Amino acid sequence: MRVLLVEDDDAVAESLTRGLSRYGFDVQWVRTGGEALLAEVGDVVLLDLGLPDVDGLDVCRELRARSDVPIIVISARADETDRVVGLEIGADDYVSKPFGVREVIARMRAVLRRVRPATAPAEEAPPGRLAIDRRARRVHVDGVEVALTPKEYDLLAFLAEAPGAAFTREQIMEAVWDANWFGPTKTLDVHVGALRRKLGDAVAVETVRGVGFRLVLR
Ligand code: CA
Secondary structure, eight states: OEEEEEOOOHHHHHHHHHHHHHTTOEEEEESSHHHHHHSOOBSEEEEESOOSSSOHHHHHHHHHHHOOOOEEEEESOGGGHHHHTSTTTOOOEEEESSOOHHHHHHHHHHHHHHHHHHHSOGGGSOSSSEEEETTTTEEEETTEEEOOOHHHHHHHHHHTTSTTOEEEHHHHIIIIIOTTOOSOOHHHHHHHHHHHHHHTTSEEEEEETTTEEEEEEO
16 A cells, blocks of 8 residues: 655654554655645555645645545644544544554554545455455455565465465465475564554454464455
8 A cells, every 4th residue: 555654754754654664555755745746645645734845734635636545634733633634624534643653554544444435446346355366466455455575475375265264384384485394483473463464454364372373354
């Protein structure tokens, strides 16, 4: 999923970019309203209101006039927020500083869930929330692409061949990593952790105690 982040505070932007990347988001960061209006808006916009060149509210209005991309406003002042999400300005939601990356992701997913069903053509809507295009090795959750590493993709594709079925750690290691894997399987746990982060609540990679893992679709 591509995120346009408009934020002039380097510390906030860098930590948000790092956090969102960790969860599989592809972040494009700009520091000014002028740059924001020239940038590709992507799938969702995170917009700080206090920008150095122009008022963030004007940027929001202008983006809304051009497209129906979901816009989440980052606000430093609670009293701004009522106006911002009103019809006039056109933002879809807001987060107040200070905020955590998980809160931002939760807002983005909620906004996208509201927006996507109305805008996505019916024939493209996947039957479940998770869609795996094995030919293209691409993964979508709620119609939005999730960036996975090659091994994360392989692991997900393997588990998704039989949703609900428990696979042993050995089966998974053999299938996804190497046919003759005798070493520790900690790398498997690392990749399971990454999938859980990136896929959110669309799927559950459940631990089967003493055995391995199973994938449960939501
Ligand atoms: Ca600012």
